[in-house]
Amino acid sequence: MPSSASPAVSVTTPATALRATRRRELPPRLAYLHAGAVIGIALFASATPSPLYEVYRAEWGFSTFMLTVVYALYALGVLTALLLVGRISDEVGRRPVLLASLSALLVATGLFLAADGLGWLIAARTLQGLATGAALGAASAALLELHPRRDPDSAGLANGVFSAGGMASGALIAALLVQYAPAPERLPYVVLLVLFGVLLAGAAAMPEPVADRRPLRIQPQRPSVPPAIRRRFLLAGLGVLSSWSIGGIFLSLGPSLVAHLLETDNHLSGGIAMTALAGSGAVAQVLFHRAAPWRAASLGSIALAGGMAVIVAAISSDVAWLFFVGAVVAGMGFGVAFLGGLRQLMAVVPDHHRAEVMSAFYVVAYAALSVPALLAGLVVRSWGQVTTFQVFGAAVFVLALVVAVEAWRTRPGAEAPVVAA
Known part of the structure; x- marks a missing residue:
C-alpha cells in the first residue's frame, strides 16, 4: 500500500505547482504591454531629473560642465551595460534580466531620493544608466516575442511610441511636480519608486519567452549584428543617429535655454520644450507608421533638419514661440525617422540574436545621445549656452x-553602397 501511494504524490505535486505557476502568469496581452511599459518608464525615469538640474546646480554650486557630465554619465552607463550584458537575456531569459534591472532602478531611484550633494547625483545617475541599458535590450526583445501576432511592425511602433512617450511624459510630469508640488527634490522620485515597484511585480509574473536558456556568462562584448541583416541595421542606425542626437542637446541644455528665451525661472518651461520634441515624435509615429521604412527614415530626417534650422533661427532672433514650433517639427521628424529604421530592423532580427541586436541598436542610440551632450558641456563655459546650441544644432x-x-x-x-561588415 505505501508503495502505491508514493507515485501518486510525486506525480500530482509538480502538476499542481505548474498549474499554480501558470495561474500567476500575466496573460499574453498584458505581458506584452508590460514589456512596453518597462521601455516607457525607464525612459520616463531618464528624463525625470532634467527639470531638477538647475535646482541642483544652484543649491550645490557645480558648473554647467558638471551638469552635462552628470547627464552623460547616464548615457555612458547605458552603453556600458549594453556592452557587458547586452545579449545576456538571449542566454538566461528575459524575465531574470528584467527582474535584476528593475531592482537596480529601484536602488538608483532611492539614491536620487537621498541625494544631498553632487557625489550622490553621480552615483544615482550612473546606476540608473547601467540598469536602463540592461532593461532596454531585454524588454525590446520581449516586446516582439510577446506580441499577440508576433508582428514586427506593430512591435516596432509600440517600441517607438513607448520610448518617445516615456521621455516626453517624464520631463513634463517631473517639471510639474518640481514647480507646483511640495518637496520638489523628493516627490518625483517617490512617484518613480511606485512605478518601478509595480513593474517589478509585473516582471515576476511575466511569462518567459526564451525557451532555450543557457548558463550565465558575463563578459565584455563588442556590438554584434549578424551579417545577413547588416543593411537593415545600417538604416536603423542612421535613423536613430540623427534623431537621438538632438535629444541629448535638449535634455542637457534645453531647460536653461528655454528659461533664457522666455525670461522665466518656471521649471515647467523646460518640461514643455522636451514634451514638444518627444511628444510630437510619439504622435508622428502613430500617424505615419504605415510609411515604407526607408521613406520614413529619409523624410523624417529631412523634417528633423528643418525643425533644427527653425530652432537655431529662434535662438538667434530671441523668438520663443518659434523655438517651440521648431521643436514640434524636429520632434515629428525624430519620431518618424526613428520608427522607420526600427520597424525594418525588427522584421529581420533572428530569434536567438534579438537582445544582442537590439542592444547594438541602443549602443548607437545612446552614443548619439551622450557624445553631443558631453562635447557641449566642454565648450559651453567659453562659448555660452546660445552659441553652443547654435553650433551643435547646425551639426x-x-x-x-x-x-x-x-x-x-x-x-x-x-x-546603394552598404557599409562593409
Missing part, C-alpha cells in the same frame, strides 16, 4: 541631411 542639421540621403539610397531597387 545636427547637417547630420540629419546626410542620414536622409543615405536612407534614400537604401530604398528597394537602388544601387
Whole structure:
C-alpha cells in the first residue's frame, strides 16, 4: 500500500505547482504591454531629473560642465551595460534580466531620493544608466516575442511610441511636480519608486519567452549584428543617429535655454520644450507608421533638419514661440525617422540574436545621445549656452541631411553602397 501511494504524490505535486505557476502568469496581452511599459518608464525615469538640474546646480554650486557630465554619465552607463550584458537575456531569459534591472532602478531611484550633494547625483545617475541599458535590450526583445501576432511592425511602433512617450511624459510630469508640488527634490522620485515597484511585480509574473536558456556568462562584448541583416541595421542606425542626437542637446541644455528665451525661472518651461520634441515624435509615429521604412527614415530626417534650422533661427532672433514650433517639427521628424529604421530592423532580427541586436541598436542610440551632450558641456563655459546650441544644432542639421540621403539610397531597387561588415 505505501508503495502505491508514493507515485501518486510525486506525480500530482509538480502538476499542481505548474498549474499554480501558470495561474500567476500575466496573460499574453498584458505581458506584452508590460514589456512596453518597462521601455516607457525607464525612459520616463531618464528624463525625470532634467527639470531638477538647475535646482541642483544652484543649491550645490557645480558648473554647467558638471551638469552635462552628470547627464552623460547616464548615457555612458547605458552603453556600458549594453556592452557587458547586452545579449545576456538571449542566454538566461528575459524575465531574470528584467527582474535584476528593475531592482537596480529601484536602488538608483532611492539614491536620487537621498541625494544631498553632487557625489550622490553621480552615483544615482550612473546606476540608473547601467540598469536602463540592461532593461532596454531585454524588454525590446520581449516586446516582439510577446506580441499577440508576433508582428514586427506593430512591435516596432509600440517600441517607438513607448520610448518617445516615456521621455516626453517624464520631463513634463517631473517639471510639474518640481514647480507646483511640495518637496520638489523628493516627490518625483517617490512617484518613480511606485512605478518601478509595480513593474517589478509585473516582471515576476511575466511569462518567459526564451525557451532555450543557457548558463550565465558575463563578459565584455563588442556590438554584434549578424551579417545577413547588416543593411537593415545600417538604416536603423542612421535613423536613430540623427534623431537621438538632438535629444541629448535638449535634455542637457534645453531647460536653461528655454528659461533664457522666455525670461522665466518656471521649471515647467523646460518640461514643455522636451514634451514638444518627444511628444510630437510619439504622435508622428502613430500617424505615419504605415510609411515604407526607408521613406520614413529619409523624410523624417529631412523634417528633423528643418525643425533644427527653425530652432537655431529662434535662438538667434530671441523668438520663443518659434523655438517651440521648431521643436514640434524636429520632434515629428525624430519620431518618424526613428520608427522607420526600427520597424525594418525588427522584421529581420533572428530569434536567438534579438537582445544582442537590439542592444547594438541602443549602443548607437545612446552614443548619439551622450557624445553631443558631453562635447557641449566642454565648450559651453567659453562659448555660452546660445552659441553652443547654435553650433551643435547646425551639426545636427547637417547630420540629419546626410542620414536622409543615405536612407534614400537604401530604398528597394537602388544601387546603394552598404557599409562593409
